[in-house]
Amino acid sequence: MNLVQLHEKLMAAARANPPSDAVPYAFEKRVMARLADAVSPDRWLAWWSRALWRAVTPCVAVMILLGVWTYWTTSNNTNKETLSVALENTVLAALDHSGDSW
Amino acid sequence: MFNLESIDEKPAGMNNDPELIAAVLNGDLASFEPLIQRHQPRIFAAIRRYARRESEVEDIAQEVFVKAFQKLASFRGEAPFEHWLMRLTVRTCYDFLRAHRRRRELPLTDLTETEAEWLERFAVQPDSAEETAAAARELVERALEHLSPAARLVITLLEIEDRSVKEIAQLTGWSVSLVKVRAFRARNEMRKWLEKIQREIRL
Numbered sequence: 001m002n003l004v005q006l007h008e009k010l011m012a013a014a015r016a017n018p019p020s021d022a023v024p025y026a027f028e029k030r031v032m033a034r035l036a037d038a039v040s041p042d043r044w045l046a047w048w049s050r051a052l053w054r055a056v057t058p059c060v061a062v063m064i065l066l067g068v069w070t071y072w073t074t075s076n077n078t079n080k081e082t083l084s085v086a087l088e089n090t091v092l093a094a095l096d097h098s099g100d101s102w
Numbered sequence: 103m104f105n106l107e108s109i110d111e112k113p114a115g116m117n118n119d120p121e122l123i124a125a126v127l128n129g130d131l132a133s134f135e136p137l138i139q140r141h142q143p144r145i146f147a148a149i150r151r152y153a154r155r156e157s158e159v160e161d162i163a164q165e166v167f168v169k170a171f172q173k174l175a176s177f178r179g180e181a182p183f184e185h186w187l188m189r190l191t192v193r194t195c196y197d198f199l200r201a202h203r204r205r206r207e208l209p210l211t212d213l214t215e216t217e218a219e220w221l222e223r224f225a226v227q228p229d230s231a232e233e234t235a236a237a238a239r240e241l242v243e244r245a246l247e248h249l250s251p252a253a254r255l256v257i258t259l260l261e262i263e264d265r266s267v268k269e270i271a272q273l274t275g276w277s278v279s280l281v282k283v284r285a286f287r288a289r290n291e292m293r294k295w296l297e298k299i300q301r302e303i304r305l
Binding site: 001002003005009010012013014015018020021022023024028030031032034035036038 | 131134163164241245246293300
């Protein structure tokens with residue numbers, strides 16, 4: 001048996017019988033439904049992620065401003081003990097007056 | 103952002119691929135449907151060269167269109183959309199072949215009676231064995247199933263679809279020299295299978 005000829009014959013058989021191009025009924029609708037399912041959660045995720053990214057700049061700006069303001073107010077205050085004393089007084093105020101209620 | 107409300111409405115006044123693609127990229131998901139309708143027959147025919155079961159064919163076709171949608175932004179419009187889609191199809195089919203490599207150690211005795219008769223007729227008088235016969239068709243399918251994924255892809259594109267080496271390189275993403283090497287190996291694989299068949303039926 002001539003194998004080269006057989007090879008050619010089989011290839012000719014494949015060429016002579018092209019596959020069908022039939023498409024299942026409403027195939028495109030199925031694909032569209034799958035795409036719509038895939039797209040809808042992304043829509044909210046995309047919105048949320050965009051919102052988060054947009055919020056980064058103002059948040060950083062506010063943080064810097066507060067930091068500068070805090071630094072500025074504390075450095076302008078000449079009495080270094082004032083803030084710590086005030087904090088201590090506030091925290092321990094309840095204890096100072098705890099005996100009064102008895 | 104995609105407009106999902108208009109998914110059931112047919113886009114009006116858009117007939118060519120570039121317009122539809124631009125509309126999809128601008129968020130009109132419904133414009134993708136006419137693109138599918140237009141190209142699906144060719145895609146199905148191409149896939150049926152590599153997958154036999156209809157359920158597999160449908161799964162691959164669906165994967166092709168979903169990938170096309172996801173990668174649509176990468177379509178630069180230098181070549182027709184159909185070519186781009188066909189590249190995607192061929193690569194998806196190749197992935198499918200590699201993933202479903204039912205290593206084709208199918209026994210050769212699986213040849214049906216009609217296939218064996220066709221081969222015997224060919225051995226006696228090659229011209230009497232018609233290539234349009236169902237047995238010849240089945241035999242080709244069987245031969246292709248015994249090849250490795252790369253060999254099957256190359257034989258299909260090169261010898262059955264009559265594509266050039268350059269075209270195959272573009273479709274598969276392989277270099278021209280790699281296509282040539284794989285074509286050489288594919289023919290060898292095919293020849294070895296035919297030799298086995300020859301020994302099996304003692305012709």
